Every structure is written in structure tokens, then in C-alpha cells.
Amino acid sequence: MERPTVLLAVTGDSDHYLEQLARAGFESVRVTDGVVPAGSFDLAVVDCDLGSDAISSIYATIEADKSVPVLLLIGESMELPTGFGSTTNELAMKPLPADALVYRLQALLIRSGQHLPSESSGWASAEGLSTAPVAGEGHAVSVFAPKGGVGKTTISVNLAVALRQQTRSEVLLFDADVGVGNVTSVLEVPYRMGLADLSDSPPEEWTDAAFDQCVATHAESGVRVLTWGTDPAESERVSVDLLLAALKWARNHHSYVVVDNHPGYDDRTMAMLAVSDEIFLVVTPEVGALRNSAQFLELARDLGLDKGIRVIVNRANHGIRVEDMASSLGLPIAATVVSSGPKAVIASNEGRPIIIKFPKERIADDLHAVARLISEPEGAMAKESKATARRWWARFGVKTSNA
Ligand SMILES: Nc1ncnc2c1ncn2[C@@H]1O[C@H](COP(=O)(O)OP(=O)(O)O)[C@@H](O)[C@H]1O
Ligand SMILES: [Mg+2]
Structure with missing residues (x-):
């Protein structure tokens, strides 16, 4: 040490x-x-x-x-x-x-x-952490917003379930919103223990078997769920090293890892963002959320994290227009999710993902499209560059047929 x-x-x-x-x-x-x-x-x-x-x-x-x-x-x-x-x-x-x-x-x-x-x-020495080398297989997506209440958990849960449905591969949903977030209260799983329960053990004991013990499986979808714990009083014990070791383990044993992050710039969150392959920045169409997100993007540029960021607008049908959000953030909007009125709340009260509870609703289509950004990256890229081209023309006031 x-x-x-x-x-x-x-x-x-x-x-x-x-x-x-x-x-x-x-x-x-x-x-x-x-x-x-x-x-x-x-x-x-x-x-x-x-x-x-x-x-x-x-x-x-x-x-x-x-x-x-x-x-x-x-x-x-x-x-x-x-x-x-x-x-x-x-x-x-x-x-x-x-x-x-x-x-x-x-x-x-x-x-x-x-x-x-x-x-x-x-x-913690590198050897002390999870013994297996990083296979580079598990694609890690961090869902983040500098602000609470914008829909990070809703998007994380449904993204994980949609990825599972679309790819049938192993998906881990990782609740890293230490102290606050509680994925297990909106997604019903047989929770037994969390990372906080490993915090008293030395890093040598953060083995594959130990992490496996913390996983609960969501029966309806097969998504595996790992959480930091449930008791806010324990949150201080979940260290950056423990979270990093857990993510390393998660990548080694799953095709996709969806990380639900804490809203803020604490060390734990910054570590998760730095090691993720992609960051889904969730923004709602409000001035406050937009301003916070712009600040985050500036910091992300300083940190060299900006390449993997995609902007997801949640509750996109209310408030500031999506095109205006893209131009004020200086980034294309990768996906939008409509507001479902009370449906999101009804689903979460039942401990079920929206896309399973209300599969025919518009919001379910939108959430599946968010997952396709990962499961079908080529399709998403083509769409994004088309959107960029449209904006490029729009600057000159030229209307295109698909504008
Ligand atoms: N698109 C949406 N339509 C309707 N309600 C939503 C939507 N997204 C989130 N919600 C609701 O808003 C609240 C906050 O969402 P949550 O995902 O917990 O945000 P965060 O994790 O960013 O704090 C929850 O009650 C959730 O059900
Ligand atoms: Mg949350």
C-alpha cells in the first residue's frame, strides 16, 4: 500500500x-x-x-x-x-x-x-484486485447526470433489460449510486447482499465468488443485478477501489455492464466514468439540467472523457426543443425518451421495468432505441451522422427533404 x-x-x-x-x-x-x-x-x-x-x-x-x-x-x-x-x-x-x-x-x-x-x-495494488485480467469483452456503459431525478435509474434499468431482450447475452446492472440510489426498490430482485458487505474484507478477498454472491437475478428478464448496498449509513465504506474491482469483475463475466451512477463529481463517480466505454448523459429539457450538463461536458473535455459521451433526452416531449438542446450542448442528441405520465411510476411501484409492464407504449419503443445505440452501434452511427448533416445544412437555411 x-x-x-x-x-x-x-x-x-x-x-x-x-x-x-x-x-x-x-x-x-x-x-x-x-x-x-x-x-x-x-x-x-x-x-x-x-x-x-x-x-x-x-x-x-x-x-x-x-x-x-x-x-x-x-x-x-x-x-x-x-x-x-x-x-x-x-x-x-x-x-x-x-x-x-x-x-x-x-x-x-x-x-x-x-x-x-x-x-x-x-x-490497493493491482494484484490485490480481482485476479482475472480484463478480458475487454464486457462493454461498460455509465448512465450519468450531474443532477438527480432526471431519469438515470429509469433509463439504466430499462436499458439493461432491453439489452438482455435484444441480445440474449449476459447483462449486469450495477447500482453505483452509493448512498442514494436503490435499483432494487424499482426492480424486484431477491436481494441478499451488496458491495458494502465486502467492504470490511481485504482486497485479496474480493474474488469472483465474492462478487457472484452479491448478484441477484431479475427473474422476468434474466438481468443480473449488483448493488452497492441498501443502508445509506454504510455508504462511506464502499471505496473507489472496491467499485473499480467490481466493475473489472463485471466486465470479465458479462457482455454488457450498465452502471447507474451517483449524480455528482465525487471520486467514486469520476472513477466509474473514467473506466466506462461509453457515458450516457441523461438530460431533461429544462434550463437547469441543460446548464449542469454543459458544465459536465466541459469537465469531461478537460478529462479527456468526452469521446464516449452520448446525450439522451428524457421527457423529451416537454420543455426545451430537442434541436435547441443539441445546439446549446454542441452535441447531437443520440436518443430521446418521451414522458410516460404516471406509467413509469406505476411500473416501478410494482418493481417491474416499464418495457415489460407497458411493452406497447411509445416509451418502451424509445427505451429500446436507447439500447440499440449499444446493441446496433453501426445503425446508431449512421443515424447520428445523418442528423449532423441536417444541422449543417440548416445553418444555411437550406431545407432538405428529410429535415
Ligand atoms: N420518461 C419518464 N416518464 C415519466 N416518468 C419518468 C420518466 N423518467 C423518469 N420518470 C420518473 O421520475 C422519477 C425520477 O426518475 P429516476 O429514474 O429515479 O431519476 P434519477 O435516477 O436520475 O434520480 C421516478 O419517479 C421515475 O419513475
Ligand atoms: Mg437514481
Whole structure:
């Protein structure tokens, strides 16, 4: 157990960086006057404004250990040091706020197969986590919104069931809305235990069998359900490492993993978003939700998470028009889900997914279309590019036949 060490080579005052990094459980080592202190590093932050000589000598030092991922800070000049292009490099524009630096480093750690420092400032070793290597098979989709009550859980549950119906493959619905969310109260499953029950065991005991024990199967659909637990008082015990280990296990044993996330930017949620293949951003057609989502997209760009984001508009038939939402978010709308009036509530009160309870309703068609974004990605892409083309023409006031 150790804290990840960051080599910090930046111009100007770096005290705010050091403070935030320490708070997030990182050890930082500063480069002063071009001298790299001895030691080994897990990550490096290199400011391009340091000048090419200083940068080459820093690179020469860290090149000795090729696995060190580097976050390059790009200034006004936009000049990249020579040698850039290795896959372990990432870019961020200056000025980079301290909290954004922390998020970027956390994402970099996760993507390079390492693990986040946990609140206890311990750092679970990679070997300690689920023993099987990531097979890369389980496609993980995180359903997220910075705001509560927009329909994340409704979409997660129905997305998982629709994926199961469409593909007949193994689907895991993962309730990672720690402390708040409770998938098992809207989807009736024989719940026995959750991740919170594993939190007292050391990582060596987070085995396949242990995770399997936490799974309950939804009989009507065959969707497997894993939740963090049910008692909010236990939520603090569910660590980032435990969630990451669970997701790793989930991917190894299922074709699709749908993660229902907590609305916010806590470490657990950011970790889930960083390791998911895709993020479904749920937005309702209201100014507040739209504004929060725009802020999230900005952060996601800073974090390098923006490539896998698809916007899903829920209750799309009320409020701001879908086209206006797309243009204010600067992204196409991948799918829309109508408001079903009280039907969503009726279904959830019975513990049944809407698409099973009301299969003939418009909302069921819409929810199936959300799932097809994953089960038939080619079809979805073709539709999206058609939509983009329409908007491109629309800017010139040209009407097309399918507009
Ligand atoms: N498209 C919809 N039509 C009608 N009711 C909906 C719809 N989406 C969500 N709801 C209802 O809105 C409430 C909040 O949805 P939920 O999925 O729990 O949101 P979140 O997980 O984002 O907090 C629930 O009562 C749910 O049944
Ligand atoms: Mg929820």
C-alpha cells in the first residue's frame, strides 16, 4: 500500500497543485531548477513552457521507466516538446485549475491500469484486485447526470433489460449510486447482499465468488443485478477501489455492464466514468439540467472523457426543443425518451421495468432505441451522422427533404 507519486514540472507557483494533490491522496515531487529528484514516479506533469532543454532532461530521466504516463500542459505557444506522441502522453490546456489537474491524473491512473488513491490514502495494488485480467469483452456503459431525478435509474434499468431482450447475452446492472440510489426498490430482485458487505474484507478477498454472491437475478428478464448496498449509513465504506474491482469483475463475466451512477463529481463517480466505454448523459429539457450538463461536458473535455459521451433526452416531449438542446450542448442528441405520465411510476411501484409492464407504449419503443445505440452501434452511427448533416445544412437555411 503506497500513495501514487507525481513528478510535478511546472512553471510559476505550484503550491495550489501540491495542496490539492495531497488532499486527493497523491505524493508530489517538484522539479526545481530543472533538477529531477531521485526516485520513481507513477505519473508526471510536464509544462511545455519550461523550454525544450528542461523538458528533454526531464524526459530523459523518466524515459528510464517507460511506463510513466505524462500529462503535458500546453501554454500559449502551443508548442509540443520533441518526443511527444508516445501513448502515455496526454494533453491539457493552461491554465489548468488544481481540481481539474487532480481529475486528469486520476483518469490517467485508471486508464493506465493503475488505481486511485483511496480516502484512507492507501493504494490497493493491482494484484490485490480481482485476479482475472480484463478480458475487454464486457462493454461498460455509465448512465450519468450531474443532477438527480432526471431519469438515470429509469433509463439504466430499462436499458439493461432491453439489452438482455435484444441480445440474449449476459447483462449486469450495477447500482453505483452509493448512498442514494436503490435499483432494487424499482426492480424486484431477491436481494441478499451488496458491495458494502465486502467492504470490511481485504482486497485479496474480493474474488469472483465474492462478487457472484452479491448478484441477484431479475427473474422476468434474466438481468443480473449488483448493488452497492441498501443502508445509506454504510455508504462511506464502499471505496473507489472496491467499485473499480467490481466493475473489472463485471466486465470479465458479462457482455454488457450498465452502471447507474451517483449524480455528482465525487471520486467514486469520476472513477466509474473514467473506466466506462461509453457515458450516457441523461438530460431533461429544462434550463437547469441543460446548464449542469454543459458544465459536465466541459469537465469531461478537460478529462479527456468526452469521446464516449452520448446525450439522451428524457421527457423529451416537454420543455426545451430537442434541436435547441443539441445546439446549446454542441452535441447531437443520440436518443430521446418521451414522458410516460404516471406509467413509469406505476411500473416501478410494482418493481417491474416499464418495457415489460407497458411493452406497447411509445416509451418502451424509445427505451429500446436507447439500447440499440449499444446493441446496433453501426445503425446508431449512421443515424447520428445523418442528423449532423441536417444541422449543417440548416445553418444555411437550406431545407432538405428529410429535415
Ligand atoms: N420518461 C419518464 N416518464 C415519466 N416518468 C419518468 C420518466 N423518467 C423518469 N420518470 C420518473 O421520475 C422519477 C425520477 O426518475 P429516476 O429514474 O429515479 O431519476 P434519477 O435516477 O436520475 O434520480 C421516478 O419517479 C421515475 O419513475
Ligand atoms: Mg437514481
